[in-house]
Amino acid sequence: MPRADRLIILDRDGVINQDSDDYVKSLEEFHPYPSAIHAIGRLCQAGWTVAVATNQSGIARGYYDEATLASMHEHLQAMVADAGGRLAHIAYCPHSPEDDCDCRKPRPGLLDQIGRALGMPSLSGSWMVGDKNVDLQVGEARGCQPVLVRSGKGERTLTKHPELAAPGSRARVFDDLASFVDWLLEEQQEP
Incomplete structure (x- = not known):
């Protein structure tokens, strides 16, 4: 049974794969960051459970359907498996705001x-x-430790919310998923 203190929940677009203001609407537009895939593999090999929580309002907007989303997630799972990892669960919201x-x-x-x-x-x-x-707000609502990555829309988020990078902020800020994983796995090695 997985433990909550060994669980990492990832947003998808901008964290695992390139984001687009026009939505990621097809498998051809789905471009995972190689460093993110490798990072997920490393986490799993170190005994962490990794899950995904992603808003996918493009479904409600008619830009793509759930079968297309499933093909993206099957491709993602295969890439993660090739890197020695596994996504324990992918939860998505297909609704519009x-x-x-x-x-x-x-x-x-x-x-x-x-x-x-x-x-x-x-x-x-x-x-x-x-x-x-x-992403940080939903995590905090359920007692998760918030991490903001600068990839995807992270820089835009920091521009809107500079307090996130301030000393004493509730969030830790990293360049991307790989740099967070480097830090986390290093922290776990400490006696």
């Missing part, structure tokens, strides 16, 4: 889905890694 659902970040429904899927009644002590403030 107007749908007023409970799963669109910053609401906590996606994290609750992950908790149920992994048999974790509490996610307190887990890590939530994202490139947008909503």
Whole structure:
């Protein structure tokens, strides 16, 4: 049984793969960062559980369908497996902001889905890694330690919310997923 203090939840677009203001609408537009795939493999090999929580409103907007999203996630799982890892669960919100659902970040429904899927009644002590403030907010709502990456829309987020990079901030800030994983695995080696 996975433990919450060994769980890392990742946003997808901007953390694992290149983001687009026009949405990632097809497998051809889905470009994972090689360093992120390698980082997920390293986490899994070090005994961490890795899950994904992603808003995918492009489905509600009619830009792509759930079968297309499934093909992207199958490709992602295969790449992660080739790197020696596994995504324990991928939770996604297919709704638009107007749908007023409970799963669109910053609401906590996606994290609750992950908790149920992994048999974790509490996610307190887990890590939530994202490139947008909503990622940090949803993580904090469920007791996760927030991490902001500068990749994807992370720099834009820091421009809007400079307090995130200030000393004493609630969030840790890293260049990308790989640099966070380097730091985390190094921290775990400390006696």
